[in-house]
Each structure stands twice: as C-alpha cells, then as structure tokens.
Amino acid sequence: MPDAHTRTRAENRRAMEAEIRRLGRAHLSTHGAAALSLRAIARDLGVVSSAVYRYVPSRDELLTLLLIEGYTDLADAVDAAVERADPGAPRARLMAAAMAIRSWAVDDPARWALLYGSPVPGYAAPADRTVGPGTRVIARLLRELSAAPSSGSNPQPDKGFPAELAHDLDAIRTEFGSDLPDTTLLAATTLWAAVIGATSLEVFGQYGADTFAAPEQLFTAQIDAVLSLIVG
Amino acid sequence: MPDAHTRTRAENRRAMEAEIRRLGRAHLSTHGAAALSLRAIARDLGVVSSAVYRYVPSRDELLTLLLIEGYTDLADAVDAAVERADPGAPRARLMAAAMAIRSWAVDDPARWALLYGSPVPGYAAPADRTVGPGTRVIARLLRELSAAPSSGSNPQPDKGFPAELAHDLDAIRTEFGSDLPDTTLLAATTLWAAVIGATSLEVFGQYGADTFAAPEQLFTAQIDAVLSLIVG
DNA sequence: TGTACATCAGTGAACGCGCGTTCACTGATGTAC
DNA sequence: TGTACATCAGTGAACGCGCGTTCACTGATGTAC
Numbered sequence: 001m002p003d004a005h006t007r008t009r010a011e012n013r014r015a016m017e018a019e020i021r022r023l024g025r026a027h028l029s030t031h032g033a034a035a036l037s038l039r040a041i042a043r044d045l046g047v048v049s050s051a052v053y054r055y056v057p058s059r060d061e062l063l064t065l066l067l068i069e070g071y072t073d074l075a076d077a078v079d080a081a082v083e084r085a086d087p088g089a090p091r092a093r094l095m096a097a098a099m100a101i102r103s104w105a106v107d108d109p110a111r112w113a114l115l116y117g118s119p120v121p122g123y124a125a126p127a128d129r130t131v132g133p134g135t136r137v138i139a140r141l142l143r144e145l146s147a148a149p150s151s152g153s154n155p156q157p158d159k160g161f162p163a164e165l166a167h168d169l170d171a172i173r174t175e176f177g178s179d180l181p182d183t184t185l186l187a188a189t190t191l192w193a194a195v196i197g198a199t200s201l202e203v204f205g206q207y208g209a210d211t212f213a214a215p216e217q218l219f220t221a222q223i224d225a226v227l228s229l230i231v232g
Numbered sequence: 233m234p235d236a237h238t239r240t241r242a243e244n245r246r247a248m249e250a251e252i253r254r255l256g257r258a259h260l261s262t263h264g265a266a267a268l269s270l271r272a273i274a275r276d277l278g279v280v281s282s283a284v285y286r287y288v289p290s291r292d293e294l295l296t297l298l299l300i301e302g303y304t305d306l307a308d309a310v311d312a313a314v315e316r317a318d319p320g321a322p323r324a325r326l327m328a329a330a331m332a333i334r335s336w337a338v339d340d341p342a343r344w345a346l347l348y349g350s351p352v353p354g355y356a357a358p359a360d361r362t363v364g365p366g367t368r369v370i371a372r373l374l375r376e377l378s379a380a381p382s383s384g385s386n387p388q389p390d391k392g393f394p395a396e397l398a399h400d401l402d403a404i405r406t407e408f409g410s411d412l413p414d415t416t417l418l419a420a421t422t423l424w425a426a427v428i429g430a431t432s433l434e435v436f437g438q439y440g441a442d443t444f445a446a447p448e449q450l451f452t453a454q455i456d457a458v459l460s461l462i463v464g
Numbered sequence: 465t466g467t468a469c470a471t472c473a474g475t476g477a478a479c480g481c482g483c484g485t486t487c488a489c490t491g492a493t494g495t496a497c
Numbered sequence: 498t499g500t501a502c503a504t505c506a507g508t509g510a511a512c513g514c515g516c517g518t519t520c521a522c523t524g525a526t527g528t529a530c
Binding site: 030031032033034035113116117118119120121122127131161162164165167168171172175186187189190192193194195196197198200201204205206208209211212213214217218221222225226228229 | 393426457
C-alpha cells in the first residue's frame, strides 16, 4: 500500500473510507453496535475526531453502511455456497445455504448481532436502503425451493390456513415473485426461523460454555429435520 | 401505598428495591440494555445518583437481577400456560408453551432482547446464578416430551448421528435428567431453535412493517409444522 | 511549463451532554438498656 | 417511658471518563488558463 505522499487524493479517499469501514467492523466485534463510536474510530485512525466527518456524515450513517455491507456479504456468501452445490439436488442446495449462514455468523458474531440481534436503541434502519440487501437470502431460499420438483416427501395435508395467514402468504408470493403453494411457503418460513434461531442460540452464547462440543453437527441435524418437512 | 413517613424502614427498602427493578425494566424497553443507567434510574426515582448505591451494588448487578427476573417470569408464564392445557394432549401442551413464549416476548420486547438477543457488550452474566433460571423453559419442554406416549407420528428413521453429536445429546440427557431417544431429543432442540427464531424475527422487527398482518397465526402454523416432527 | 485560484484533508478548540463510582456529611429511624 | 447510641437513607460535590457534532483555521493537492 503506497503511503499518503504517493497516493492521489481519490485513492486516499477510497482507502480512508475502506479503513473506516474496517475499523467499524472491528469495533462492532469488540464493543457492540450500541457502542460504535466515531471518536474511537478516529483514534484508531490516528486522526482527530472531527476529521472523520470528512468521510462519514454521522454515526447513524456509518451504522447504516455497515448494515448494508453485512447483508450484502452474507447474501454473497450464501449465493456462492448454493452455486457450488449440485444444481439437481434442491435439498443439498438448501442445506448449503443454511450452513453458509451459520458459518458466516460464527465467523463474525458481532455482524450477525447487527443483522439479526436486538435492535440498536435509538437507531432505525432506513428501509429504502436496507430492505433490498436484507431480503436477498430469503429470496434465494424461495427460488431454490421453486426449483425443487417435488414439494415434500412428507407432504403435510393442506391444512386450510386461516384467512389472514393465507392472505399474508399471498403478499409474500407477490413480493418475491414466487408461486410456491401455501404449505411449502409456510415450511420455507419455518426453515428460515429455525436457521435464525439455531444460529443465534449458538452465536449469542446461549449454549453454555461446553454444552455442545459439535455445534455444527447439531445445526446440520436440526436443519435436516426441518428440510424433511419440505423437500424430498 | 402508604407514603414514606408511615412506612417502616424495612417496608421502605422493599418498596425501593421493587421500584428500582420496575424502572430498570422500563429503561430496558425505551433505551436497551446497553444504555441501562443507574443515574437515569436515580433521576426517575427523584433521588440523587449516589443514593441508588444503597440498594444496588453496581450497574452490572442490576443487569444480573433483571436477567434472572426475566428468565423467571418467562418460565413462570410457560409453566402456567402448560398447566392450563390438557394433561393428556402432549402436542397441545407443547404448543401452549410455544405460544406462551411468543406472547411474553411480544408483550416485552426489551426483556426478550436481554434474554435471547445480542449479548450486552462488556457484561458477562454470572453463570452460577443465571443458568438455573435460564434453563427452566427448555427443561419444561423436555419433560413434556417425555410424558408423550408416542415419539412422532412421522418418526424419522434413526439416522445414526455422528459420534460427537451423539455424545452431546448424552450430555443433555444427563444435565436434564431426561431419557428421550436421540431423534426426539434432536427434534426438541429443533423446536427450541424454531421458537427462538420465529419469536426473535417477529419481535426484533425483521418482518417489515406490514409483511405479516397475522404474526400469531404464522407462528402457530410454523410451530405446528415442527411439532409434526415430534409428537402425534 | 508556470502561475492563480479552488478544493479538500486534517487540526484544535469548544459546546453540551451523559456515565459509574466514591466520599464525607446530615438528619431521621430504630434499638438496647 | 425515656435516654444514649447505632444504624441507615439520602445529599451534594467531586473524580475521571466518554460521546456527537460544529466551526474557523492552515496547509497541501489539484485544476484551468
């Protein structure tokens, strides 16, 4: 990396912005989102606190940047994992997606907390910029499910969901351009809930220090059980 | 409530301790755990900040108190709901437990966040005092499952879990004094993950403002799907 | 290629705010005789 | 029933720390002619 004297202004700006994001991620890990502080980042940057405002308009804006970056990185990881899996094996593809989610979270618990943990008090994510990146993973799951030829080797009898729920499921089909039947769509949201729950329980330390020696095996077995509801 | 002049010292102390906890819960709701502040509580109490130290030794200790109280309240709510359900209908009892968890979380999102959300940065719960209350709910689920005569109308073929996972499941059986077979025990942890995940997704606002008009119906249908893995 | 001007990065001081915790203290409540 | 002493609740000041954000400023980098 050339030092400041040999870099052009534009290069320097890009480098600074990247460094601020990197430090932001690091502070997330060590102190949590609520304690993310522009002053601390300035300190690590070796720069006076007001200088950071040349690059980032406010603390909340930095949080938004990190949030979007997190959703994007996670979705990229999931996409890559799914694309490595056998195109003809929908169940394996879904499992690959679930495992990619867990791995990403285990590798960076603080960012997982930012995405799927408790909301940051006093901060509201701007929906117009976060919803897109934030729904990429679930959209991918739904697409993989649509590609699955048979919907469930253990097909539930269609229970006739209550009207409001059926209506909500319609709304989802519209939002994601999906045509999955109610039962499968419901099972997809169940898979989603199980993945989020299993991951958060592990990553947020709810499994006591040494309850599970093999959390990845536990996760895989759990998701496998849920998948048996959906896909052959 | 008699005012300070007619209360004895012991009565006053009990009233103050209760009020501090009540205000602590209120601050959790409005500002989140990371921002829980003894000074703010003192202000609401109408008392100088140092006075709070007559009742609570430190901020972290108050957090611990609230954590234990939260686990206890949640477990009490679950116990009450289960006991209202038909003793002969294990599936209905498990569903009652799940719905009690969700209701409790929806009624008090901040306490749910304290229990099952992102860890509070810089705070580590003292295991010796929190593990007991913190495992009451899952212990209850396991007991209800043990009472179930049949283990699964959709019994999974016993997959022969990998050795480490089987070992972990053994450890759980020991910890909770349970004798459920591997497959059922695994399904119980899956149920647990799904309940935590579905509840957190709803309570932490991951379902966009108006994605689901009937979140309770969604939850019920999801849990019902998972229960079909376990109990007839 | 050189000069004049505009843009930009970073400084340092300041505003006003919040926090946890300690300490010596006053005055009221409770207890032992 | 009354007095002497111990306990306790609450005060107010202080220590040392952190934060976000604004502002006028200097000096270096880039651009137009």
